[in-house]
Amino acid sequence: MKQKIVIIGGGVIGCAVARELSAYDADILLVERAIDVSEGASKANSGLAHAGFDNKPGSNKAKFNIQGSKMLEALCRELSVPYKRNGAMVLAFDDTQTAVLHELLQQGMVNGVDGMEIIGRDRILALEPHTNPRVVAALHVKSAASVSPYELTYALADHAKVNGVDFQFNTEVRTIKRDLNRFILTTCCGDIPADIVINCAGVGADMLHNQISERKVTITPRKGEYYLLDREVKPMFTHTMFQTPTKMGKGILITPTLHNGLLLGPTATDITDGTDVSTTAEALRQVREITSLTWPQENLKTVITTFSGIRAHEAGGDFIIGAVEGAPGAYEAIGIESPGLSSSPAIGQYLAELIAEQHDLRRKGTRVPPPKYLPPFESMTVEEKAKAYANDPEYGAVVCRCEHITEAEIRAAIRRPVGATTVDGVKRRTRAGMGRCQGGFCSPRVMEILSEELHLRLNQVTKSGGNSRILLARIEDAAAEGDDRHA
Amino acid sequence: MPQRKGMTGMRETNIDVLIIGAGPAGMAAAIAAREQGIDSLLILDREAEIGGILKQCVHNGFGLHRFQEELTGPEYAQRDINRLRELNVSVHCETMVIDIDASKRVTAVSRKHGVQVFLAKAIILAMGCRERPRGALAIPGTRPAGIFSAGTAQKLVNMQGYMPGKRVIILGSGDIGLIMARRMILQGAKVLACAEIMPYSSGLNRNIVQCLHDYDIPLLLRHTVIDIQGKERLESVTVAKVDEHLQPIPGTEIQYACDTLLLSVGLIPENELTKLIGAEMSAATQGAVVDNTLQTNIDGVFACGNVLHVHDLVDFVSEESAKAGRAAADYVLGRTKKVARAIAVLDGPGVRGVVPQRLRFTDTPEDVRFMFRPDKVYQKVKVQVLDGERVAYSVAKRILSPGEMAEILLPADTMQSFSSESISIRISG
Numbered sequence: 001m002k003q004k005i006v007i008i009g010g011g012v013i014g015c016a017v018a019r020e021l022s023a024y025d026a027d028i029l030l031v032e033r034a035i036d037v038s039e040g041a042s043k044a045n046s047g048l049a050h051a052g053f054d055n056k057p058g059s060n061k062a063k064f065n066i067q068g069s070k071m072l073e074a075l076c077r078e079l080s081v082p083y084k085r086n087g088a089m090v091l092a093f094d095d096t097q098t099a100v101l102h103e104l105l106q107q108g109m110v111n112g113v114d115g116m117e118i119i120g121r122d123r124i125l126a127l128e129p130h131t132n133p134r135v136v137a138a139l140h141v142k143s144a145a146s147v148s149p150y151e152l153t154y155a156l157a158d159h160a161k162v163n164g165v166d167f168q169f170n171t172e173v174r175t176i177k178r179d180l181n182r183f184i185l186t187t188c189c190g191d192i193p194a195d196i197v198i199n200c201a202g203v204g205a206d207m208l209h210n211q212i213s214e215r216k217v218t219i220t221p222r223k224g225e226y227y228l229l230d231r232e233v234k235p236m237f238t239h240t241m242f243q244t245p246t247k248m249g250k251g252i253l254i255t256p257t258l259h260n261g262l263l264l265g266p267t268a269t270d271i272t273d274g275t276d277v278s279t280t281a282e283a284l285r286q287v288r289e290i291t292s293l294t295w296p297q298e299n300l301k302t303v304i305t306t307f308s309g310i311r312a313h314e315a316g317g318d319f320i321i322g323a324v325e326g327a328p329g330a331y332e333a334i335g336i337e338s339p340g341l342s343s344s345p346a347i348g349q350y351l352a353e354l355i356a357e358q359h360d361l362r363r364k365g366t367r368v369p370p371p372k373y374l375p376p377f378e379s380m381t382v383e384e385k386a387k388a389y390a391n392d393p394e395y396g397a398v399v400c401r402c403e404h405i406t407e408a409e410i411r412a413a414i415r416r417p418v419g420a421t422t423v424d425g426v427k428r429r430t431r432a433g434m435g436r437c438q439g440g441f442c443s444p445r446v447m448e449i450l451s452e453e454l455h456l457r458l459n460q461v462t463k464s465g466g467n468s469r470i471l472l473a474r475i476e477d478a479a480a481e482g483d484d485r486h487a
Numbered sequence: 488m489p490q491r492k493g494m495t496g497m498r499e500t501n502i503d504v505l506i507i508g509a510g511p512a513g514m515a516a517a518i519a520a521r522e523q524g525i526d527s528l529l530i531l532d533r534e535a536e537i538g539g540i541l542k543q544c545v546h547n548g549f550g551l552h553r554f555q556e557e558l559t560g561p562e563y564a565q566r567d568i569n570r571l572r573e574l575n576v577s578v579h580c581e582t583m584v585i586d587i588d589a590s591k592r593v594t595a596v597s598r599k600h601g602v603q604v605f606l607a608k609a610i611i612l613a614m615g616c617r618e619r620p621r622g623a624l625a626i627p628g629t630r631p632a633g634i635f636s637a638g639t640a641q642k643l644v645n646m647q648g649y650m651p652g653k654r655v656i657i658l659g660s661g662d663i664g665l666i667m668a669r670r671m672i673l674q675g676a677k678v679l680a681c682a683e684i685m686p687y688s689s690g691l692n693r694n695i696v697q698c699l700h701d702y703d704i705p706l707l708l709r710h711t712v713i714d715i716q717g718k719e720r721l722e723s724v725t726v727a728k729v730d731e732h733l734q735p736i737p738g739t740e741i742q743y744a745c746d747t748l749l750l751s752v753g754l755i756p757e758n759e760l761t762k763l764i765g766a767e768m769s770a771a772t773q774g775a776v777v778d779n780t781l782q783t784n785i786d787g788v789f790a791c792g793n794v795l796h797v798h799d800l801v802d803f804v805s806e807e808s809a810k811a812g813r814a815a816a817d818y819v820l821g822r823t824k825k826v827a828r829a830i831a832v833l834d835g836p837g838v839r840g841v842v843p844q845r846l847r848f849t850d851t852p853e854d855v856r857f858m859f860r861p862d863k864v865y866q867k868v869k870v871q872v873l874d875g876e877r878v879a880y881s882v883a884k885r886i887l888s889p890g891e892m893a894e895i896l897l898p899a900d901t902m903q904s905f906s907s908e909s910i911s912i913r914i915s916g
Contacts, residue, residue, distance in 0.1 A: 279628065303622065383496065383497070394598065401583060404585055436620075439639075448647075468632035470633075471649040475648045
């Protein structure tokens, strides 16, 4: 009988592990507490494939970052995920900071980072003319890149699914127990038995780990808040612009998104509730204040939105990856904060190979290739658009007018192997609603398409699952309830 | 329609006057252009049916100026729709313009016709406006379901027949927000308050009376939403009073338990295409810079209605757009009057976003209507037109408020006296 493997957590790490393991003959299930994959840290981060100069040499972060970043470009090409080697700069505004840049350069060389050099003010301003002219030096890192974190996660999940991995959503794992040679996972929706468990549960990973291991770990949810600016400000920066790092992380940065917006952030605030993605006036003020040092003519008139993401910081400060100590058959990837996205392909590969070896998993003969889609309609030439329409008239129906997303693309996003089931799921898979009107015009139509595709009533459609229903009642129901209240 | 192959290899359709948008602006422009004798005329609209936002405005109050009658939005639209039918004007619905260039080549896509390329002699931009979303305000807090722009909520209620929620706070006192306050109450919801950050409402006075006062909904001036709570669905918002710098005053916070927040915090002309074609833009109106024939700086490209500047009343949108339709027809038919000279029209003290921003002098001058918004509430003031330092024209106004568009009609003979390179309009005490 095939071994039953349960992966807990549908973030970029869980999905990377699932995809790698789907190359082996096993019965694999990924369980996720949210309604979709990529609903935690993977949906709200800086979207960077870090070069790897700022990790402590010898750490897991250093090792997996370098390996992962090197794998990402080919992986993104294979999975049709947006990726761009846009380069990065770490700015220094005085001699003390310049000294730190030299330390980072040394550390980067030890870590095996390619394409780094220290550059002076003139070169910085030539490359990035909007930089504060008070800058004195920068570490210029050509190998740094940008990747769309949620699009990568969706594509990893799809590829895993077409190769046989099952996905079970709205399923929060509460406890892991050993029962003879198996694990029993108790969840909100029944028990799940497993021969092998892989804990990729993000901010919830410590709670599960500590149930099966004597060597305790502590995760602190660390919140980072961001501004997203409209693509009207696109020419402002092409590189990812860091400032000299502090002990709380790589600091607040400015980076162009892969869709030509500009992202400013993140802050770093330790919080207790790992699901608290609220923004605060104080943190947003901090983002403005710090980024204005890099970009003195900072223009926030074109803010599209503000948001926050949570990263899982482990007390030891490093990734914990591998077999769980004292719990044979259990594996984990814990404390996956930055550079987690960069490291994800390497973590997935490492864990899959480790598990395959320790449990004698047999590699499958063939592997289903990832599903292929047309590029976004918006990016096509006019002839390509005409051709896309000739094959599918739903390419003629533009639903999201800001980003030019067509009905064909929205339906495809819902019909993908791990398809969208919510308005936010459609938004992140297609960009419908991500533009300057923030879904004001297209969300009613997106909801209709979701209700058609998923056979839901319109008022059962949610923003992001759970109790996030968008419409509370049909008019006749609402009127009836109103009457009741007055009675 | 005559067709030829263009540079891209796509078949091109020649059109004399191409109108983008079939809301009240596009409809009025099309009617006027046809009545002026334009045969080759086409309106493109991205919605399934013509009429624009009027379709979802089921309340009354439309048409008082134009028809001296109180109509609902759909009734008002129907009059123009009927006239368009009588005149046999072609409209392509569900058609989205995806590209436009200064040679007046317009690329559109639709479910029915696929990708089409039009080559127009004149273009009238009539795309209307959109609502400022929550994200643009950077309100702190969570991002749950239950936050809607007022117009989106209006569409959901009036067109799709669904209630967004039952306990409602309204942020901003724009007209759509005020209308939706009443609409939600009539559908059985409870509207707790309408918070407006400014010391005055940006909506029409009649809407404040008929939609808030008549239903005992408090209008909290100098208040704004400073926090949003609820992880999945909205649970509550915190409203606070603001100081003269619009910063929240500690200790004035009130928390309202609610499931819905409607935003009516400003309308933004939808000028993506206007920018794409390369028209000069005005920072004050967020629309194109136009002359007194509503022509942009690009020859043969006109703009009218809410895409040019956000109006309060549809009646004035129709009036302005008819003028644009006539001007586009004149342009195509070679009847455009010879321009002796053109001067700039600038915002003076107290004046925001005057339209038109350029004045063309022709051999047969006509009176010119200038529209603008005052920067605050004024009582018993004069609106003056300055030619250099000289007051060339002055009109007394009893009350001016940013919530209502102000206008002055400059007589043609006054124009003849202008000697400067630019004139300005100001509010004087």
